[in-house]
Amino acid sequence: MMMFWWIVIGVIVVAAVFLPLSSWLGKNQKIDDSPIQILEKRYAKGEISKEEFEEQKNNLKRR
Known part of the structure; x- marks a missing residue:
């Protein structure tokens, strides 16, 4: 006991x-995520649509 x-x-x-x-x-x-990583996480969580994801990803790549 x-x-x-x-x-x-x-x-x-x-x-x-x-x-x-x-x-x-x-x-x-x-932990510093890049803008693309943050965007990918938001898309994976369902916070944004595929169209929004593609549009924002293209905007980030143009910079």
């Missing part, structure tokens, strides 16, 4: 250290 409580305490300690650390690391990782 005592072993159970040591495991519970260990899990709590690990969670108390890992969760804030992983949150902090996740916020500090900056």
Whole structure:
């Protein structure tokens, strides 16, 4: 029974250290997507139609 409580305490300690650390690391990782990548993601999510995607992609390529 005592072993159970040591495991519970260990899990709590690990969670108390890992969760804030992983949150902090996740916020500090900056990922810069190119405009084309952002456009592709929007199209994949269904936010824009194929026509809008093609039109905006052509506009970006002209720049």
